[in-house]
Amino acid sequence: xxxxxxxxxxxxxxxxxxxxxxxxxxxxxxxxxxxxxxxxxxxxxxxxxxxxxxxxxxxxxxxxxxxxxxxxxxxxxxxxxxxxxxxxxxxxxxxxxxxxxxxxxxxxxxxxxxxxxxxxxxxxxxxxxxxxxxxxxxxxxxxxxxxxxxxxxxxxxxxxxxxxxxxxxxxxxxxxxxxxxxxxxxxxxxxxxxxxxxxxxxxxxxxxxxxxxxxxxxxxxx
Numbered sequence: 001x002x003x004x005x006x007x008x009x010x011x012x013x014x015x016x017x018x019x020x021x022x023x024x025x026x027x028x029x030x031x032x033x034x035x036x037x038x039x040x041x042x043x044x045x046x047x048x049x050x051x052x053x054x055x056x057x058x059x060x061x062x063x064x065x066x067x068x069x070x071x072x073x074x075x076x077x078x079x080x081x082x083x084x085x086x087x088x089x090x091x092x093x094x095x096x097x098x099x100x101x102x103x104x105x106x107x108x109x110x111x112x113x114x115x116x117x118x119x120x121x122x123x124x125x126x127x128x129x130x131x132x133x134x135x136x137x138x139x140x141x142x143x144x145x146x147x148x149x150x151x152x153x154x155x156x157x158x159x160x161x162x163x164x165x166x167x168x169x170x171x172x173x174x175x176x177x178x179x180x181x182x183x184x185x186x187x188x189x190x191x192x193x194x195x196x197x198x199x200x201x202x203x204x205x206x207x208x209x210x211x212x213x214x215x216x217x218x219x220x221x222x
Contacts, residue, residue, distance in 0.1 A: 071098025169211025
């Protein structure tokens, strides 16, 4: 099955580079290109791509608002944010808007292509660097600001599932969670599946956000 991709970036050279590498890939096809967020939303509605590779900083409607509109719309399109990570302060906002992962513009094009496949398969891409950005966002809160109360639906998970959620929020992979809890990788995946269902979370990225919002993961270095 061919993965249908929409490229949304205000830099034509970035779009051209991505299109060039995708053109030589038999299982991924570029359906269209957008130069801003509003055009990305419109083309997503028209073309129904599997994945939108979305820049954050674009004129007019930015990538965060475009991501929110796309992921809350009637379709099943998933969004991967493409950003200049070191000077980008919008990671948390984009994840909250529904992005399924983050790519960095200086990544190898083959790595970006591999990440598109991961997201298209229904998984989420959340690198340790993204987790560190989340930590910074929470650490930046004033010391007098109390941590957010646990979401009500967290009361429906077991103690073991809470442990797994905490480790997911810390950026651990399924294999690392299995090693930490002395369980099999298959069992770790089962816990993850249960958490997704119980917390009505779309993917691993949303579980990370829930873990932070519930206060299960404390910012380090704060």
